[in-house]
Amino acid sequence: MIQRRSLQHVLAAASLSLIACAVSAADYAYIPNSGSRTISVINTATGELSTTLSPASMDATLNNNIYTLALRPGANNESWFGQYLSNNKLGVIDTTNNTLKTVINGTGGSVAITFSLNGAIAYVSDYSGQKLHVIDATTKQITNSLSTGCQTIASALSADGASLYVRCDSGVIQKLDTATNTLSTFPNTTTNGYGLAYDPTGSGKLYASNNSAPIVYLLNLSDNSVTQIPITGLQGAASKVAVRKNGSKLYVGGGNNVLHIVDTANTSTQTSITLNGPASTITGLGISANDAALYAITSNGTVHVIDVATDTETKTISAAAGASSFWIWGDFLGNVVASATPGGPSVASIAPQGTPSASATSINFAVTFSEAVNGVDGTDFALTTTGTATGTMGTPSSADNGITWTVPVTAISGTGSLRLDLNSSGTGIESTAAAKPIAGGFATGTVHNVDVQVPVAGACGTAAGQATALAPAAGLCSAGTATAISSASGKYTWQCQGLNGGSANSCEAPWSTAGGSKAMVALQTANGWQVSNASFSTTPPATAPQGVTFPSGLLSLNLSSGNLGSDATVTLNFSTPVPAGAVYMKYGPSPDGFNCQGAACAQPHWYQLPANRAVLASDRLSATLTLTDGGLGDNDGIANQSIQDPGGFALLAAPASTAAIPTLSEWGIIALSSLLAMFGIARMRRRQG
Numbered sequence: 001m002i003q004r005r006s007l008q009h010v011l012a013a014a015s016l017s018l019i020a021c022a023v024s025a026a027d028y029a030y031i032p033n034s035g036s037r038t039i040s041v042i043n044t045a046t047g048e049l050s051t052t053l054s055p056a057s058m059d060a061t062l063n064n065n066i067y068t069l070a071l072r073p074g075a076n077n078e079s080w081f082g083q084y085l086s087n088n089k090l091g092v093i094d095t096t097n098n099t100l101k102t103v104i105n106g107t108g109g110s111v112a113i114t115f116s117l118n119g120a121i122a123y124v125s126d127y128s129g130q131k132l133h134v135i136d137a138t139t140k141q142i143t144n145s146l147s148t149g150c151q152t153i154a155s156a157l158s159a160d161g162a163s164l165y166v167r168c169d170s171g172v173i174q175k176l177d178t179a180t181n182t183l184s185t186f187p188n189t190t191t192n193g194y195g196l197a198y199d200p201t202g203s204g205k206l207y208a209s210n211n212s213a214p215i216v217y218l219l220n221l222s223d224n225s226v227t228q229i230p231i232t233g234l235q236g237a238a239s240k241v242a243v244r245k246n247g248s249k250l251y252v253g254g255g256n257n258v259l260h261i262v263d264t265a266n267t268s269t270q271t272s273i274t275l276n277g278p279a280s281t282i283t284g285l286g287i288s289a290n291d292a293a294l295y296a297i298t299s300n301g302t303v304h305v306i307d308v309a310t311d312t313e314t315k316t317i318s319a320a321a322g323a324s325s326f327w328i329w330g331d332f333l334g335n336v337v338a339s340a341t342p343g344g345p346s347v348a349s350i351a352p353q354g355t356p357s358a359s360a361t362s363i364n365f366a367v368t369f370s371e372a373v374n375g376v377d378g379t380d381f382a383l384t385t386t387g388t389a390t391g392t393m394g395t396p397s398s399a400d401n402g403i404t405w406t407v408p409v410t411a412i413s414g415t416g417s418l419r420l421d422l423n424s425s426g427t428g429i430e431s432t433a434a435a436k437p438i439a440g441g442f443a444t445g446t447v448h449n450v451d452v453q454v455p456v457a458g459a460c461g462t463a464a465g466q467a468t469a470l471a472p473a474a475g476l477c478s479a480g481t482a483t484a485i486s487s488a489s490g491k492y493t494w495q496c497q498g499l500n501g502g503s504a505n506s507c508e509a510p511w512s513t514a515g516g517s518k519a520m521v522a523l524q525t526a527n528g529w530q531v532s533n534a535s536f537s538t539t540p541p542a543t544a545p546q547g548v549t550f551p552s553g554l555l556s557l558n559l560s561s562g563n564l565g566s567d568a569t570v571t572l573n574f575s576t577p578v579p580a581g582a583v584y585m586k587y588g589p590s591p592d593g594f595n596c597q598g599a600a601c602a603q604p605h606w607y608q609l610p611a612n613r614a615v616l617a618s619d620r621l622s623a624t625l626t627l628t629d630g631g632l633g634d635n636d637g638i639a640n641q642s643i644q645d646p647g648g649f650a651l652l653a654a655p656a657s658t659a660a661i662p663t664l665s666e667w668g669i670i671a672l673s674s675l676l677a678m679f680g681i682a683r684m685r686r687r688q689g
Helices: 598-602 664-688
Strands: 002-008 019-021 028-033 038-043 048-053 069-071 078-082 089-094 099-105 110-115 121-126 131-136 141-147 152-157 163-168 173-177 182-185 196-199 205-208 215-220 225-230 241-243 249-253 258-263 270-274 282-287 293-298 302-307 312-318 336-340 347-352 363-369 381-387 390-393 404-422 448-452 477-479 486-488 491-497 505-510 512-514 517-523 530-537 554-560 567-574 583-588 605-608 614-616 622-628 642-650
Touching (some): 069 110, 078 110, 110 152, 131 152, 152 196, 163 196, 196 241, 249 282, 517 530, 517 554, 554 567, 622 642
Antiparallel strands (some): 002 019, 002 336, 019 028, 028 038, 038 048, 069 078, 078 089, 089 099, 110 121, 121 131, 131 141, 152 163, 163 173, 173 182, 196 205, 215 225, 241 249, 249 258, 282 293, 293 302, 302 312, 347 363, 381 404, 390 404, 404 448, 486 491, 530 554, 554 642, 583 642
16 A cells, blocks of 8 residues: 545536645546546656546446545545536545445535545535535445535635634635534625635634635634735636645735745735746645645646745646646645555547448447556456347457457347446456556447348248138237238238348148138128137037038138128138038028928027028139028027028938839840740750650
8 A cells, every 4th residue: 555645625617626645756646527527647756647537437327527526534545526516426436446435425516525634524515505514434424414505615624623614605604613513604704716725823714715806815713804915916816725734825826827925924925936838727726735745737737736845846747638627616634644556547438440330230349548458358348238239249359559459349230329338347457567457447438329120031920820710810920021811722821021121931821621621711891790700610510410411511600790680791712612512501590481480490400591692603612601680690590790600511411212113125125035035945845855
């Protein structure tokens, strides 16, 4: 573990705050980048960016502007960062490996974080909720939420830790008694401003920045008096302030890289220095924990390190992309010590290579790290998908010694999007140079939109192969779209058309077995009739008359939903012709005169349907039945929008046999036989005589 002292500041609107170590070779500056919503970790000894942390890749809900950072005092190895606007969350990073430790909810628009001296309590200024949250830093639970009645924007802790001073956007300053958690308001107020710095000398002093004039307000805590300190030659407003820990110097930020220095013993004694690099506005100031260095942040994202003993710039650190600042708010105590091992590699970006079309079935994602890494394999990544989009990841490879890796994704299909994410833990990825593990995952890469229509071959459904008297209406295709059904030669046929250019498949189902034939039923669309069920069998519903057979089977037919008392027209089709001479026989009640008389007609009996109601086609492969609801052909004999029709084509028995009468030719044969016999007898007698 590296022991380090750190400075904590808090950031405001669209800005950046700084937490930095003081002077040792292992010092790091933590800069929250409001614009890119990331945190830059800068090695202050080398002046180089060590790594960039992306809270949103650690937890997708931590995706709002980061305006404040604070290192928890003691050997707690924690860096807390706030989220402004609507996120209502605060994140805690484990500084030993720069990974997310936990998320604290309910903190509102957190713009300033100040810890108690022992790091047991965190005070969070909730700008949007106009509250000051008191959080148990060990359990990470909010224990109290105090209403400030104003938009709290900055805070500073007294040297003894007994008082926390909270500044409102309007300029009002309140004091929190940290023992009782009670708030009181200073009788005198300043104008609006973001900065607040505590001077521990004497009875204590507060320096408050000014957003509208080149003036700093001095609040003497011994008598609560307010004194204005004009800053000579300051360009713009005195919106950035910091004071040395010994109280000897006040630093005020200005435009054009000019830093103003005020002798607090005689505030009219002022000097200034111009910081290195392109001219920019100083947007944040903070004193290191050991009171040896001042850190000045400019709006172009540069960090300038100033030796406060000589007021000379000793280091100019160029921050990460997006690390520009606008204001700095918050606590300037900076008396924290934390152990950390920052500097592990991180992901800079993940995006599709080139501009692949949405219809592409394979693409490559480019994964760019902050430095060369090794230990990368396919299990380190995951595909985040939307809609029906899918794909298969391949093996990563690098052509530049490990900085940029190519991850192929093949077999892409569906509609939606794909995003390649680096897993947040367990990857085994580490820097090639220093063997440091990667800081975390990455889940904010560029998505690839997918619109790939994969060909789907048509496939027959469960209706295929199932014998039926009616054309199947369901289960035609298990894949694809069914065509209209054709019916001929003892079977139903249809096709299942493929999708997206897929091949078609032909399907069929046999007609129902009907005696020695195959048969099917079709109902003509008239009078609203529908087929409830239809089937053929070889077994009559009752014993058939002597010698009557049903070579084409018997039909059991139920019709429903037709017009009351109307006719239904049914067509029967057969695969082999109905035998010549066959008539349509029905079993059931019938009108008078159909093989019955009087009351006997109400009892089920066999009778022949008239030829005009059972019309056979000339080829005898089809027949048309006309059935009347409640009348001829309806088994129940009641006009009730339901027709029951058991029956079938029958061959009637031949009449009883009579004795055969010989024909003339037969008598001739008998006479001839008799004559021959007589002729034979006479001849025998002559021979004997």
